[in-house]
Amino acid sequence: MAQRVRSFLREDTEPVVALWQRCGLTRPWNDPRRDIERKLTVQPELFLVVERAGAVVATAMAGYDGHRGWVYYVAVEPALQGAGLGRTLMTEVEARLLALGCPKVNVQIRGGNEPVAAFYARLGYAEDGATGFGKRLIPDD
Template sequence: MIRQFQWRDYDAVTGVWESAGREVVPRAELEAKLARDPELFLVAETGRRIAGVVMGAYDGRRGWILRLAVHPDYRRQGLASRLVAELEARFVRLGCPRVNLLVMPDNEAGLRFWQELGYLPCPDVLCTKPMGTPVSRD
């Protein structure tokens, strides 16, 4: 079953992220995310266990797919595709015209997965800047 994340899922979700080798999103970041668009943070539940997770974000112009992960014990069962399909349906209901995501360049299996779902690689250059410390303009 695919459903919206609830706080009681947090420990299980962090377990999925850790088992998939992904960085855990701290509670404070999730609180800010959930204040904006909680309906775009989904979990895949198998029985009573959280087996997969995906976060989406929508800024009114573009949707983003973030943090898709499936626990290794539940891979190759279609959970990732079902999570993405539900997230895409929610983007459509919000009127989102385009969805973006990031795949690490050495993640060939990930790139293949996304391409099978219709996502096309773009030659964009990703730039990032941590916002923890203000930059001096002297």
């Protein structure tokens, strides 16, 4: 089936938020629409979606901070999981980060979502022994 990887467009917002909800990626303390608006101000071209038959079926929100690449909101439509879409999208993310000179890409796996580590392992990612610390600067709730 024809599909393409392209950058996110603002009109994708509601379908993408709905996809993230179906994939269990939204949290009360992260307003997904605000996350999208912020991303549209910084490297919006690295916010990728897979479009198939006019519908967004996968997303990856990437960025390069000059030291590492980061990828958030990696999501594939539940009915289409396990068919290579996630790999296709992450391959494109990595190619775009590499084109910017990015030497390493990181992902964060939320507590409770450990099984997804097997997906990243298949793509060549390995746990690097670092513990993620975060501090909220702008509350969304």
